[in-house]
Amino acid sequence: MRERIKHLRGDSFFDENLNIFLNRELESFTTTQHTHDFVEISYVGEGCGYHYLEDQVIPIKQGDLFVIPIGTSHVYRPSSPKQDKTLVIYNCIFRVELLNDWKHLLQNDSYTYNIIYEPSQCSERWLHFQDKHDTFSTMIQSMYTEYLKRNVGFETLLIAMVVQMLVLLQRFELKNEAEPATFSKLDEVVHFIKFNYTQNITVQHVADYFYLSASHFQRLFKKTTGLTFTQYLQNVRIQKCCELLKSTDIPIYQIANQVGYLDMKFFHALFRKKTGITPRQYRQNFQEFEDKATSY
Structure with a gap:
């Protein structure tokens, strides 16, 4: 491992003699979205807020666990800048090479395996799990205590616990995938x-x-x-926009707001991407078609 690799949250560093690092971070609004060249397992220990991942914003609460691979842009922020709204994150970071000797313990066609070793193959460049039964809460706190105390052999125990965590995540994944191939719901x-x-x-x-x-x-x-969930939701919203553009005289910005879009620049770009024309052109084209139809 390189000497003294700066952790992207600011003033914390890898110890040059260690291959794994843990901290307990009180998140704030001052941290910028960033990428890193190590794997990060993070766990929401207290509070709630938002996790900005690539171009998505995910509401988070106590018990949310994320595996964030190399190159994924992200940042945590509390739900409010007020000091009474806290968000505590436990972070475990390590070089992916640390787990090379443990590859055989994970199924190489699983999402858990790919997010660590082949993140470019994943549709989402992170793994998100809600720890509803506190399976990982005790583990991550034990790891943090072990890291702080640094008793003999602590690094070996930490690596073993990381492997255990990944095996459990894969177990939950495979259990879920035992459901029918189609989504019954x-x-x-x-x-x-x-x-x-x-x-x-x-x-x-x-x-x-x-x-x-x-x-x-x-x-x-x-x-x-x-389709992804986002693509499907966008299709539903744009379809409703088209219906309102054809059947009403409501201003375009109000239609955008009604279907869930407040950012007009994003709305216009998305509408044009989905239909090939602007909302105004869509409405004009329909009105011209109606005028011609009534003239015959």
């Missing part, structure tokens, strides 16, 4: 989306509603529909 999910599309719903909201992990829900949903 798809009709319910589609109904949920069409009923709530005007709200700021996320993958995590829907996954929690149906008692699934976000990553597993994403895989089932895409396997069944051929």
